[in-house]
Amino acid sequence: MKILIKNIKSLVQVEETPSLKIEGKAMKNLACIEDAWLAIEDDKIVGFGKMDDWEGITDWSNLTIIDASDKIVMPSYCDSHTHIVYSGSREGEFVDRINGLSYEQIFERGGGILNSAKKLADASEEELVESALKRLNEIMWQGTGAVEIKSGYGLSVDAELKMLRVIKKLKDLSPLTIKATFLGAHAVPANLKGDKRKYIDIIINEMMPKIAAAKLADYCDVFCEQNYFTKEETIEILTAGKKHGMIPKVHAEQLSNFGGVLAGVEVEAISVDHLEFVGDKEIAALKGSVTMPTILPGAAFFLSLPLPPARKMIDAGLPVAVASDYNPGSSPSGNMNFMLSLCCVQYKMTPEEAINAATINSAYAMNLSQTHGSIAIGKQANVFITKEIPSYSYIPYSFGSNLIETIILNGKVITE
Numbered sequence: 360m361k362i363l364i365k366n367i368k369s370l371v372q373v374e375e376t377p378s379l380k381i382e383g384k385a386m387k388n389l390a391c392i393e394d395a396w397l398a399i400e401d402d403k404i405v406g407f408g409k410m411d412d413w414e415g416i417t418d419w420s421n422l423t424i425i426d427a428s429d430k431i432v433m434p435s436y437c438d439s440h441t442h443i444v445y446s447g448s449r450e451g452e453f454v455d456r457i458n459g460l461s462y463e464q465i466f467e468r469g470g471g472i473l474n475s476a477k478k479l480a481d482a483s484e485e486e487l488v489e490s491a492l493k494r495l496n497e498i499m500w501q502g503t504g505a506v507e508i509k510s511g512y513g514l515s516v517d518a519e520l521k522m523l524r525v526i527k528k529l530k531d532l533s534p535l536t537i538k539a540t541f542l543g544a545h546a547v548p549a550n551l552k553g554d555k556r557k558y559i560d561i562i563i564n565e566m567m568p569k570i571a572a573a574k575l576a577d578y579c580d581v582f583c584e585q586n587y588f589t590k591e592e593t594i595e596i597l598t599a600g601k602k603h604g605m606i607p608k609v610h611a612e613q614l615s616n617f618g619g620v621l622a623g624v625e626v627e628a629i630s631v632d633h634l635e636f637v638g639d640k641e642i643a644a645l646k647g648s649v650t651m652p653t654i655l656p657g658a659a660f661f662l663s664l665p666l667p668p669a670r671k672m673i674d675a676g677l678p679v680a681v682a683s684d685y686n687p688g689s690s691p692s693g694n695m696n697f698m699l700s701l702c703c704v705q706y707k708m709t710p711e712e713a714i715n716a717a718t719i720n721s722a723y724a725m726n727l728s729q730t731h732g733s734i735a736i737g738k739q740a741n742v743f744i745t746k747e748i749p750s751y752s753y754i755p756y757s758f759g760s761n762l763i764e765t766i767i768l769n770g771k772v773i774t775e
């Protein structure tokens with residue numbers, strides 16, 4: 360099976376020498392080829408260049424030709440932080456917040472994550488697979504080709520395993536590349552309120568060995584925040600996860616400056632995410648670390664939080680990734696095109712910086728930058744073709760529109 364895309368107005372994010380991540384000033388660069396071709400064989404990118412230098416077709420067998428005149432081709436987005444497996448929705452809490460309650464107050468009343476945990480406890484694996492597949496289909500048509508999905512609405516041994524089994528099934532059923540994260544430490548469950556120690560022991564001694572034995576998680580994550588888990592508990596849980604082969608990630612500094620970034624850097628987390636309350640100390644700690652600072656503009660927008668200092672982090676020489684945080688409480692959207700618009704409008708990132716953040720850097724945040732996140736020979740053929748648009752900057756500019764026309768994942772054109 361071969362695909363040739365020709366007459367591409369602009370082939371975006373091409374790499375001759377692939378990089379694992381892009382940081383600081385370099386984030387302003389986005390290599391593009393104007394009037395380009397792209398060749399795909401089986402599930403891989405096998406060639407690209409300028410139409411002027413194209414040698415034509417010698418072997419027509421099994422070849423699909425796509426004309427992309429006036430259209431842009433980009434690597435599919437990598438969404439490195441979602442909670443796409445959940446049951447029901449939480450628009451009641453959305454209205455409560457409009458009427459003045461805070462996200463924290465809703466949690467203290469037993470809502471928030473605990474509300475989703477209640478709903479998930481009653482849902483069957485089949486129902487969860489079916490609803491998550493609909494969401495995966497939705498984000499696929501919005502340009503996402505790889506996605507990380509967390510557990511964390513289970514909060515009991517059985518329900519956390521149920522969520523992770525659902526994610527495993529999604530890996531088999533969806534054309535998207537999927538990574539699984541164990542987020543048992545998302546909140547202390549209602550039945551153990553006041554006995555956090557007991558819950559942490561359950562996470563470490565009961566959940567982790569079972570999850571590791573069944574190979575259900577690539578990553579381990581903790582919500583490091585007041586009323587959730589402290590910096591020390593975060594380090595303890597993530598260190599235990601590492602012993603079970605799970606790479607650390609942290610929900611850090613979302614609602615207060617609480618030590619999540621420092622915990623993440625200490626345990627060599629692959630990413631620290633949210634970052635609304637990051638200060639100079641955290642920026643200094645991230646310099647030279649392996650940890651990808653990841654902003655989740657959908658959650659900051661939806662909860663009206665202060666904005667994470669993305670501009671300051673990039674200007675300090677750090678890389679920045681962007682992800683959607685798609686979940687029913689703080690970001691009920693996985694639309695990476697909208698995340699790009701937020702990056703540009705609210706965070707004053709240039710379209711080039713935003714696209715780097717949503718492709719190669721978010722691929723790094725899920726250990727996929729060797730195979731995803733750019734147009735490079737040998738990489739997975741996960742790309743999208745836009746409708747006729749004037750430039751890549753038109754994507755974040757036209758917020759709210761879906762400008763994507765054709766999706767290619769694993770070298771196959773996706774049909775509805």
Ligand code: NIG
Binds near residue numbers: 582658684687689
């Ligand atoms: O990333 N901050 C913690 N966890 C999620 C929200 C979960 C929820 O409200 O359901 C987040 O924003």
Ligand code: FE
Binds near residue numbers: 610
């Ligand atoms: Fe999250």
